[in-house]
Amino acid sequence: MNPTINEWVIRLSFAATGLIHVLPVAGLLGRPLLEGTYGVSLGEGHDLTILMQHRALLFGLLATACFVAVAIPGWRCPAGIATLISMLGFVLIAALHAHGPSIARVVWIDMGAAALMGLGLLLHFKSDRST
Template sequence: MSPVMNEWLIRLGFAVAGLIHLIPLVGLLGRSALERGYGVDLGQGNDLTILMQHRALLFGLLAAACFAAVLHPSWRTAVGTAALVSMLGFVLIAALQTHGAPIAKVMWVDLGAAVLLGLCMLLHAKTGQSD
């Protein structure tokens, strides 16, 4: 494969990871957005909503880093590692516990995105771009 095609595939992988981590950012809009987005009931009180909104904010930061890595090859190893830990960590946590269909959906999306990003990181390492 040509170096140009390799670069576009790597960029695509980081952009997809960025988009997947960007989706939860809508949770900053409040409880109803979180419940709708995850298909769960956050129960009474605001404590769980606050935790989930903080989670949304952190995913937004990870999304921004993934998008930056699209244009900055030197960021790719660190950002890709962080995104893989995030996605595969969720997959592992969910796989080891009983969960409903909404969590299963997130788990499969994360697993697919992790495989794509992992392959793109291997391609990045193979191309020898500076880190």
């Protein structure tokens, strides 16, 4: 069976969102990559670096779930909801605090990716009902 246009849009939404979440995973390799990725200084000591590396690891898990969901429809609901919670949660947290241009850039990326994921999930739920 050939995938429909809706199925291609669903796959694209999960693949693109997965790609957005896999990029920060490079931060696991150390402070310079973390600082370059986010355009921030992590300051003295290692505590903030450890937290940011853990964040990179969690993004890797979200990215993996999104990539699996491209091929396995049963993964779409949990992967999509987890990814939406992560992105919209970040946007909400950033909205509650003053922040600089580096965080503003991530907010815009997350808002765009959340819209794309939302579309993918809506189409997935719609196609699930019609089968």
